[in-house]
Amino acid sequence: xxxxxxxxxxxxxxxxxxxxxxxxxxxxxxxxxxxxxxxxxxxxxxxxxxxxxxxxxxxxxxxxxxxxxxxxxxxxxxxxxxxxxxxxxxxxxxxxxxxxxxxxxxxxxxxxxxxxxxxxxxxxxxxxxxxxxxxxxxxxxxxxxxxxxxxxxxxxxxxxxxxxxxxxxxxx
Numbered sequence: 001x002x003x004x005x006x007x008x009x010x011x012x013x014x015x016x017x018x019x020x021x022x023x024x025x026x027x028x029x030x031x032x033x034x035x036x037x038x039x040x041x042x043x044x045x046x047x048x049x050x051x052x053x054x055x056x057x058x059x060x061x062x063x064x065x066x067x068x069x070x071x072x073x074x075x076x077x078x079x080x081x082x083x084x085x086x087x088x089x090x091x092x093x094x095x096x097x098x099x100x101x102x103x104x105x106x107x108x109x110x111x112x113x114x115x116x117x118x119x120x121x122x123x124x125x126x127x128x129x130x131x132x133x134x135x136x137x138x139x140x141x142x143x144x145x146x147x148x149x150x151x152x153x154x155x156x157x158x159x160x161x162x163x164x165x166x167x168x169x170x171x172x
Contacts, residue, residue, distance in 0.1 A: 011024070031112070035132050090106045091159075091164075146165070
């Protein structure tokens with residue numbers, strides 16, 4: 001299993017007490033695309049506005065009110081991944097020589113919690129997902145994989161009280 005991080009993100013979504021693991025194209029995860037597109041227009045970036053939200057199920061702003069529709073469409077389109085398959089790929093790659101670049105595609109980039117109206121981002125490249133959240137939401141750039149944001153049973157990289165993600169990161 002490989003996630004093409006050039007084009008896709010690995011995202012954990014929590015809604016109605018359930019956790020989902022999705023891999024989809026990067027633009028899918030801009031929750032407030034209205035604000036995002038406005039920034040393009042304000043900065044005089046040429047953008048084709050025709051059918052701009054079609055690729056995202058014609059949902060301009062994904063929030064807690066339409067979360068289940070959004071999630072249902074993601075599942076129907078095959079973006080849902082099995083966390084256990086991701087974990088298996090992770091542990092198959094681990095060795096004494098494993099570096100961050102050997103496992104980074106299996107690490108989540110975003111955690112979207114529709115229940116608490118929060119978007120946590122570890123994505124530090126050009127897109128600032130945490131800045132494009134719906135009204136009444138909180139977005140932040142944070143290491144949600146180790147700050148207690150996720151419940152222990154979602155953190156497959158911790159096994160027998162060893163945080164293998166942190167071990168690999170500490171190696172440099």
